[in-house]
Amino acid sequence: MTAGDDLSGATPTPRQLLALSVPALLVGALTAVVLWLLDVVSESLGDLIWKAVPGSLGFDPDASWWILLVLTSTGVAVGLVTWLVPGHAGPDSATTDLLEPPLRPWVVPGLALAAVIGLAGGVSLGPENPIIAINATLVAFLFARLLPKVPVQLAVWLAAAGTIGALFGTPVAAALVFTSAMAGTPVRGHLWDRLFLPLAAAGAGSITMHLLGAPSFGFEVPAYPGPAALDLLTGSLIAVGTTVVGLAALAVFPWVHRAFHALRHPLLIPVAGGLVLGLLGVLGGPLTLFKGLEETGELLENSDEYAAGQLVVLALVKLVALVVAASSGFRGGRIFPAVFVGAALGLLGHALIPAAPLALAVACGVLGMVLVVGRDGWVALFVAVAVAGDVTLLAVLCVIILPAWLLVSRAPEFRIVEPEPFPSAAPGR
Template identity: 50%
Template sequence: MVQDSEQRAPSVAPATPARVLLPSTLPAVAVGVVSCLVLVGVSVAAEELQDLLWGPLPDALGIGRYSVAWMFVMLVATGAAIGLVVWKVPGHAGPDPATVGLDAPVLPPAVLPGLLLATALMLAGGPSLGPENPIIAVNVGLAVWLGGRALPRAPGRMWPALAEAATIGALFGTPVAAALVISEALAREETRGLLWDNLFPPLTAAAAGALTATLVEHPSFDLDLPSFGRPGWGDLSAALVVASAGALLGMGAVRSFPHVHGAFRRLRHPMLMLPAGGAVLGVLAALGGHLTLFKGLDEIAVLARDPEGRSAGEFAVLTVVKLAALVVAASCGFRGGRIFPAVFAGTALGLCAHALVSGVHPSVGVSAGVLGMLLAITRQGWVSLFVAAVLVASPGVIALLCIASLPAWLLVTGRPQMQLRPDGTPVR
């Protein structure tokens, strides 16, 4: 009887006392603030360089700022400049970016300056990648290096979690995205204790990073699309179809990734791989126009400003070209992340659906397209839902996205990811 009652008793996860959690607050806040300042510093420096390269310089040369010739020259030159950094700067700007995801490796301090330089050049020069992966890697390396010296008795695994959460919080201007990423990571691991006890230090770092970003940069992801009220059956059908289409298109990019990476890898040297990648990106820019350049966050605002301003064919071209540019840039050695370009491709897909079928509300099309695309490219379910929802800032769309994520997830789960092992085979 005693054994039966013991077996039937519910298992209760042990709670962590407040006195154990409290000492982690100050290090978490410090990591959050520093991580945000690194992100903001690189972003501001890249924006200043971008304004020069794509403004006064072509004007002084008498060349159109976004002419085909200038886009081609700039992308090849950016590839050559980053190739030189990868070749000659100590640390070679870190590992092959095709092998790195959001869960960054701990890099030695000597690698970080070259990685920061390569990231800033990439952001300014126009390749279709975002800052998230390399900045997370830099912040993880800094946190482990500085934190290990400031608090040598603190567990070493704490610092990468704090830095990753802080950077994600700063990127999105809210700690919610970081909490979602960490909760997914904890679900994959054998963790002990209550969820919120495990989330407390990284959530503190994410909140500090997000608050610093809000005070310094005032980030906003709301595209100011036409307001969306109560969803109907037609909206549900549209969300299901567009999200699934986004997942399928994204999986097409994922499937091509190892093959494109292998083609560039045969060139062997960064001074060949990166300029060649820049040349391919120049051709794609000629096909898709200047909106397919850069990480895509400012460019999606341009698309959303006039959902009726382009035909379905034009939106389709933007979608396909941006996806192709993302695959090429991530394959040939440019240092950058894949979230923001995928958001652009999903936005263009959603607006394409609206242009094809006027009954597809722009907010539904955009959020569902982004959801499906991010599920395929990132394989981060909660983050995909979060980003898709904040772009339209409409409570009515959340239920649609939750339902639309189910068939889209079935299309992507268990299949290759947009990340490779060192031998070039895809991670599953």
């Protein structure tokens, strides 16, 4: 049986896995290169907006009027893309998850453009949803022509796995995502037979991203001194408290989405969102802008400089910005800004409960917020440990996550399940 044999409806054999391992590795490398290109273009445009222009004109890029102008202009630019560019930049990111069917190929340029503009302009969304959708569409398109007997779902899973491996710098994150994704589907044979090809793609994606010089997903946090009985109590309080804050944001998310979409026109929705994000940026400062990954590192590196009141402002402003950005037509994911919110709330927990070690407090804050946004316990545990940078925390976090999970287990997903109509979009959407 060759790599082109139909794999649908059956557990892949070792021969099939071996035959498809090379395409899986190539897919992983391809997805990493596409992610790297998206990052390079968005960072170059961001440097132009936030460094080159203010530097050449001699004003402070952190000035309130510039933050407000840039975010509002970003809303205008994204609105023009979602209104006029063929494909309208794909579906509203508020309605999508990480694993979605591939888009029509002509949708990809508009989606990539909208994602780049949002990332460069400082919108509080990450690249994960758009870049996975872009890569899934590209890989499905290539497989349909080169390996037509390979199921579309497998092509999408390989693309998603490679992208997740590249995003987090390790295939472990992809393995956890796909383990959860497969939990609700009947699996014949060994689970690892199903995970084999996605893991190959994820490994290739993470290695390629490292070779391209991308920074690792890790931060400078004081080492965790080791498990203690009191840590279970203090950590649970911080994780549960953060989860409750996240659930409050989840409760208002549909209302905020409905309010922005009451404007109906695809240009007005992100313009209004950009204006609100600009005002939030003025309130919270530059640290609350952008996807939040680099800002999380800066926050943790200078954690001693922030009082409890400042941490409250940073966390709440960023959380509101996340909800507004996700509700107003911008294209992006919700995991990366949630990490910043969780880290800020973890630092706040450490300030209020000094008995909680700093690494534990940060990990628990990230755990609670990512749990609400991602609705995946494995991913929440992985991201929490990765941010704190200490695997010693894992044993304690596996217990601390239990009461937090009880709070989210029956809560809705952090997305708009039933997308609202878009009557003003151009025909043929």
